[in-house]
Amino acid sequence: MKFQFESLQGFLWMSGHGPYVWACYVITALALTYLLLSPVIKRRALMADLKRQARVREHEMRHQTS
Amino acid sequence: MAWQWFHRLGSPRWFFEKTNAWIPWLAAISISLLIVGAVWGLAFAPADMKQGNSYRIIYIHVPASFLALAGYYTMAISGAIGLIWKMKLADMVMKSAAPIGAVLTFVALITGAVWGKPTWGTWWVWDARITSMLVLFFLYLGVIALQEAYQNQDTANKASAILALVGTVNIPIIYKSVDWWYTLHQPATIKFTSESTIHPTMLYPLLVMVVGFYVFYALVLLMRTRTEILSREKKTRWVQELAVKT
Numbered sequence: 369m370k371f372q373f374e375s376l377q378g379f380l381w382m383s384g385h386g387p388y389v390w391a392c393y394v395i396t397a398l399a400l401t402y403l404l405l406s407p408v409i410k411r412r413a414l415m416a417d418l419k420r421q422a423r424v425r426e427h428e429m430r431h432q433t434s
Numbered sequence: 435m436a437w438q439w440f441h442r443l444g445s446p447r448w449f450f451e452k453t454n455a456w457i458p459w460l461a462a463i464s465i466s467l468l469i470v471g472a473v474w475g476l477a478f479a480p481a482d483m484k485q486g487n488s489y490r491i492i493y494i495h496v497p498a499s500f501l502a503l504a505g506y507y508t509m510a511i512s513g514a515i516g517l518i519w520k521m522k523l524a525d526m527v528m529k530s531a532a533p534i535g536a537v538l539t540f541v542a543l544i545t546g547a548v549w550g551k552p553t554w555g556t557w558w559v560w561d562a563r564i565t566s567m568l569v570l571f572f573l574y575l576g577v578i579a580l581q582e583a584y585q586n587q588d589t590a591n592k593a594s595a596i597l598a599l600v601g602t603v604n605i606p607i608i609y610k611s612v613d614w615w616y617t618l619h620q621p622a623t624i625k626f627t628s629e630s631t632i633h634p635t636m637l638y639p640l641l642v643m644v645v646g647f648y649v650f651y652a653l654v655l656l657m658r659t660r661t662e663i664l665s666r667e668k669k670t671r672w673v674q675e676l677a678v679k680t
Contacts, residue, residue: 369478369635379477382487388552389490392545393472396494399541400468400650403534407657414665418677 446523446663447672453656460653467646474639482636491549493640496623497647499542502570503605505535505651509577510602513595523659525591526666528598529581530658534651536574543567554618562611563619566604573601587666 373379380386442448475493482489509531515524546564547557558564577594584590612621623632630637667673 371477372480373477382490385486385488385490385552388488388548389476392491392494392548393476395544395548396498396541399537403537403650403654404657406533407654407661411661411664414661414668415677415680418668418674419680422674422678 443523444521446526446667447670449523450660450663453660456656457653460649460656464646464649464653467642468650471639471643471646474642479636479639480633485553488549488552489636491545492623492636493643495542495545495549496640497644498538498545499567500644501647501651502535502539502542502567503608504648505531505538506570506573506598506602506605508655509535509574510598513591513598516591517595517599522666523663525587525595526659526662527655528577528591528595530655530662532574532577532581532594534654534658536571536578538651539567539571539574543571559618561618562615563608566608566611569604570601570608573597573604576601 371379373382380390382389471493476490479490479493481487509528512524512527512531515521516528543564546567550559551557576597580594580597581590584593612619624630624637624640632640664673664676
């Protein structure tokens with residue numbers, strides 16, 4: 369197995385096909401990153417929200433008893 | 435008890451706790467396979483005799499298309515399980531599968547269009563394969579839209595499961611399109627029944643990418659389903675306690 373290009377420039381340019389090939393890989397990388405991050409962001413927001421609600425409830429309970 | 439696991443799946447909480455340890459493994463395996471496969475395909479696989487370097491798009495176009503279809507099976511089958519056995523977890527899997535499938539179908543369409551430009555001289559043709567993939571994309575969007583359209587979650591699940599099941603007629607059309615209407619899209623490169631029309635030096639990185647995409651799909655579907663479980667069970671005690679602990 370050997371590196372198929374003579375230079376880094378040659379690798380990036382790919383005899384004129386570079387822009388097409390790299391565009392595809394960049395779009396795919398962005399799409400996969402979105403798939404990976406979106407559930408994490410949603411989950412964090414949800415858990416932070418629940419935590420805040422729990423704190424509010426606790427605060428209210430303390431005031432009612434005092 | 436052979437069927438015990440199936441009944442346990444009725445409990446989203448059991449599933450959530452059981453799958454906790456899987457995430458880092460799936461992430462490590464899929465991301466390393468995707469990096470190895472991409473570097474191999476971009477830099478070390480030989481250039482194609484006819485297409486030159488543009489063919490390197492195959493290493494994402496084919497895996498993304500595989501998963502666009504496999505994702506549809508996942509969505510339709512879990513939709514059916516949700517309809518028949520009223521299993522909450524299956525409905526959540528169906529809902530989670532829709533946006534992932536839409537993104538992967540979108541990737542397959544875009545990379546196909548960009549690959550078409552230097553190869554066929556056009557971004558888009560109304561070829562049977564391409565058109566049926568566009569229909570698949572709209573089916574995914576339809577399920578997403580139906581999930582959002584109803585206030586009542588049960589009605590939304592029923593409607594989107596029915597749409598997903600009706601849409602399965604599109605799947606054999608996609609598979610057979612390149613043989614039935616042979617216009618522009620080339621027929622399948624990888625065949626299971628006869629010899630593949632691709633040289634092993636090009637095939638191995640492709641297989642790495644296909645496996646990488648499958649594991650990645652499992653990872654993101656699991657992550658989305660787990661988030662969906664938390665979201666639907668947010669009123670329950672175990673989720674509230676989990677939130678306070680984080």
